[in-house]
Amino acid sequence: MRMYDVIAKKRDGKELTDEEICFFIKGYTDGTIPDYQASALAMAIYLNGMTERETATLTMAMAHSGDVLNLDRIEGIKVDKHSTGGVGDKTSLVLGPMVAALDVPVAKMSGRGLGHTGGTIDKLESFPGFVTGISEEQFFSNVNRIKIAIAGQTGNLAPADKKLYALRDVTATVENISLIASSIMSKKIAAGADVIVLDVKTGSGAFMKTPEKSLALAKEMVKIGCNVGKKTMAVVSNMDEPLGYAVGNALEVKEAIDTLNGEGPTDLLTLCIELGSHMIMGAGLTDDKAEAGKMLREVVDSKKALNKLAELVEAQGGDKNAVYNKELLPKASIIREFVAKHDGYVSHIECDEVGKAAMVLGGGRENKDSIIDLSVGIVLHKKVGDFVRKGENIATFHANDEDRLNASLKCFENAYVISDEVVHKDKLIQYIVTEEGVTNCE
Ligand code: URA
Numbered sequence: 001m002r003m004y005d006v007i008a009k010k011r012d013g014k015e016l017t018d019e020e021i022c023f024f025i026k027g028y029t030d031g032t033i034p035d036y037q038a039s040a041l042a043m044a045i046y047l048n049g050m051t052e053r054e055t056a057t058l059t060m061a062m063a064h065s066g067d068v069l070n071l072d073r074i075e076g077i078k079v080d081k082h083s084t085g086g087v088g089d090k091t092s093l094v095l096g097p098m099v100a101a102l103d104v105p106v107a108k109m110s111g112r113g114l115g116h117t118g119g120t121i122d123k124l125e126s127f128p129g130f131v132t133g134i135s136e137e138q139f140f141s142n143v144n145r146i147k148i149a150i151a152g153q154t155g156n157l158a159p160a161d162k163k164l165y166a167l168r169d170v171t172a173t174v175e176n177i178s179l180i181a182s183s184i185m186s187k188k189i190a191a192g193a194d195v196i197v198l199d200v201k202t203g204s205g206a207f208m209k210t211p212e213k214s215l216a217l218a219k220e221m222v223k224i225g226c227n228v229g230k231k232t233m234a235v236v237s238n239m240d241e242p243l244g245y246a247v248g249n250a251l252e253v254k255e256a257i258d259t260l261n262g263e264g265p266t267d268l269l270t271l272c273i274e275l276g277s278h279m280i281m282g283a284g285l286t287d288d289k290a291e292a293g294k295m296l297r298e299v300v301d302s303k304k305a306l307n308k309l310a311e312l313v314e315a316q317g318g319d320k321n322a323v324y325n326k327e328l329l330p331k332a333s334i335i336r337e338f339v340a341k342h343d344g345y346v347s348h349i350e351c352d353e354v355g356k357a358a359m360v361l362g363g364g365r366e367n368k369d370s371i372i373d374l375s376v377g378i379v380l381h382k383k384v385g386d387f388v389r390k391g392e393n394i395a396t397f398h399a400n401d402e403d404r405l406n407a408s409l410k411c412f413e414n415a416y417v418i419s420d421e422v423v424h425k426d427k428l429i430q431y432i433v434t435e436e437g438v439t440n441c442e
Contacts, residue, residue: 001019001020001023003023003024003027003033003037003041004037006020006023006024006041007037007040007041007044010041010044010045010048011040011044011048013048015051015053015054016050016054018053018057021054021057021058021061022057022061024038024041025058025061025062025065025160026061026065028160028163028164029065029066029159029160029163035167038163038164038167039167039171039173042164042167042168042171042173042179043171043172043173045173045176045178045179046172046173046175046176046179049176049178050178050179052223054178055178055181055182055220055224056224056227056228058178058182058186059181059182059185059186059189059224059228060186060189060228061160062158062160062161062164062182062183062186063158063185063186063187063189063190064190065158065159065160065161065186066155066156066157066158066159066160066190067155067156067157067190068189068190068192069109069155069157069190069191069192070192071107071192071193071194073140073144074105074107074140074143074144075105075144076103076104076105076283077104077105077194077195077282077283077284078105078107078192078193078194078195079099079104079105079106079193079194079195079196079197079279079280079282079283080107080108080188080191080193080195080196080197081095081196081197081198081199081275081279082184082188082196082197082198082199083198083199083201084184084198084199084200084201084206084207084208084217085201085206085207086201086205086206086239086242086243086351087116087117087205087239087242087243087247087351087352087354087355087358088117088242088243088244088245088246088247088252088354089201089239089243090123090243090244090246090252090253090255090256090268091199091243091268091271091272091275092108092110092120092150093120093123093124093252093253093256093309094256094259094260094264094268094269094272094305095272095275095276095279096108096148096150096309096312097148097260097305097306097308097309097312098260098272098276098296098299098300098305098308099276099279099280099283099296100146100147100148100308100312101147101299101304101305101307101308102280102285102295102296102299103147104147104279104280104283104285105143105144105147105148106143106147106148106149106150107139107140107143107148107149107193108120108148108149108150108151109151109152109153109154109157109191110132110150110151110152110153111152111153112152112365112368116247116354116355116356116358116359116363116364117247117248117249117252117355117358117359117363117364117372117377118249118363118364118365118372118374120150121150121151121152122249122372122374123249123250123252123253123374124150124253124313124316124318125249125374126249126250126253126322126329126330126374127253127313127318127319127320127322127323127329128318128319128322128328129317129318129319130313130316130317130318131316131317131318132150132151132152132316133151133152133154134149134151134316136154139151142315142316145315146308146311146312146315147308148308148311148312149312149315149316150312150316151316157187157190157191158186158187158190160186161182161183161186161187164183165183168183174207175207177213177216177217177220178220180207180217181217181220181221181224182224184198184221185221185224185225188225188230189225189228189230193230194230194231194282195230195231195232195279195282195283196225196230196231196232196233197232197233197234197235197275197278197279197282198218198221198222198232198233198234198235199234199235199237199271199275200214200215200217200218200221200234200235200236200237201214201236201237201238201239202214202215202236202237202238202239202240202430203238203239203240203241203351203426204239204240204241204348204349204350204351204352205239205240205241205242205351205352205354205355206239206351211236211430211431214236214430214431215236215430215431215433215438218234218235218236218431218433219234219433219438221234222234222433222434222435226435231282231435232435233278233282233432233433233434233435234431234432234433235271235274235275235278235429235431235432235433236429236430236431236432236433237271237274237428237429237430238426238427238428238429238430239351240348240349240351240384240426241349241351241383241384242349242351242354242355242380243265243267243268243271244259244264244265244267244268245265245379245380245381245383246377246378246379246380247354247355247358247363247377247378247379247380248358248361248363248375248376248377248378248398249330249363249372249374249375249377250329250330250331250374250375250377251377251378251379251398252377253329254326254329255268256268256309257306257309257323257326259272259300260300260303260305260306260309261303261306262300262301267383267428269300270428270429271428271429272296273293273296273297274429276292276296277289277292277293277296278292280292280295280296306323309323310323310324330374330375331375331398332373332375332376332377332398332399332400333399333400334397334398334399334400334401334402334405335396335397335398335399336396336397336399336405336409337393337395337396337397338393338394338395338396338397338409338412339391339392339393339394340388340389340390340391340392340394340416340418341390341418342390342418343387343388343389343390343418344387344388344418344419344420345385345386345387345388345418345419345420345421345422345423346382346383346384346385346386346388346416346417346418346423347384347417347418347419347421347423348384348416348417348423349380349383349384349415349416349417350414350415350416350417353411353412353414353415354378354380354412354415356411357378357408357409357411357412357415358376358377358378358408360404360407360408360411361373361376361377361378361397361398361399361404361405361408362376362399362400362401362404363376363377373400375398375400376398376399376400376404377398378395378396378397378398378408378412379395379396379398380394380395381393381394381395381396382394382395382416383425384423384425385422385423385424385425388418394416395412397409397412427441427442429441430442
């Protein structure tokens with residue numbers, strides 16, 4: 001088989017066979033197929049699409065291009081949650097302890113974040129001493145003992161996707177639903193969980209900007225998961241404004257702690273209850289969604305979930321006192337307010353600008369070698385629909401460097417749109433997608 005012929009076939013809009021797709025993935029992973037041929041095929045797929053069968057084959061070929069985790073050493077049904085990413089998304093920090101407090105095992109391998117803030121494991125490193133590079137032995141033993149471990153990704157999970165995603169990133173071939181769905185699902189399948197709950201974001205801070213595209217991606221991923229025997233469902237949730245108020249690693253950890261104390265933002269708790277309900281239903285605790293929501297609220301009210309976070313932090317070498325005393329978390333040295341220039345209603349928040357402003361402060365990675373500053377970030381005080389007076393504080397900036405702060409404030413100039421009209425806010429939970437079909441929550 002020749003890669004040239006595979007490229008030409010897809011260029012001409014024809015359907016690739018399973019053998020052709022596996023030939024490409026194997027050759028690209030082992031380096032016998034060069035980047036320039038892989039780029040050409042990615043562009044041909046981008047332009048001509050893939051059928052359901054081609055997408056499923058590509059997913060499985062990438063999932064099996066490296067290690068496939070065997071979670072049999074963990075007792076019970078293993079549930080994984082994945083978010084397509086957004087600004088201020090700290091759900092894993094809240095959701096993990098809530099679900100584990102109900103004795104559902106949370107065995108989470110997370111990557112480090114690229115972009116506006118770090119990923120979950122970067123955020124967890126805000127706890128002094130917290131170790132994300134724990135051994136496999138300790139990972140499994142912690143999950144069995146306290147029902148939760150969150151570690152940096154080890155091993156060689158879906159290396160074909162790693163290579164192909166990096167290539168797509170620089171060849172303008174990311175935004176294709178089949179390619180995105182197979183990329184995400186290959187990693188989820190290799191990560192070994194029995195049940196997969198997906199949080200597909202939609203809006204200005206998501207890479208799928210419209211509900212239609214997000215819904216199509218959600219449906220495609222649910223189909224792939226169910227076809228390979230994993231119980232899979234997706235929630236399409238609004239990312240037209242940051243989730244909660246805090247954007248920045250330690251600041252997000254503080255907000256997660258507030259939420260587990262019952263004092264956090266409503267949108268964050270609502271999303272965690274929604275996703276958590278599907279997780280615990282997937283694990284077989286109940287098949288009644290209202291009951292699932294009640295169980296999750298109870299572990300927040302009783303502080304069981306907060307104490308579970310403290311157990312997680314302690315089990316991975318961190319200072320659990322920081323869960324109960326937020327003063328022990330990293331703090332920035334410069335605090336500055338960003339005030340409104342006129343009265344009005346917040347009609348729009350350009351999420352990407354908020355994310356960029358947090359990254360410029362040093363809270364996110366511009367490239368994979370950047371070192372992030374865990375203490376910096378932005379705490380918003382106004383969300384879409386809120387009224388704001390001229391001179392009122394819209395956002396508090398936490399910084400460690402005046403130059404970065406000034407650059408960040410400049411980025412933030414275009415983040416808020418204030419209008420005279422009262423504005424309608426889109427619903428947080430927009431669709432629920434299961435194997436059975438789609439529920440429109442509007
Ligand atoms: N995230 C992924 O992991 N892959 C994509 O293709 C896009 C987003």
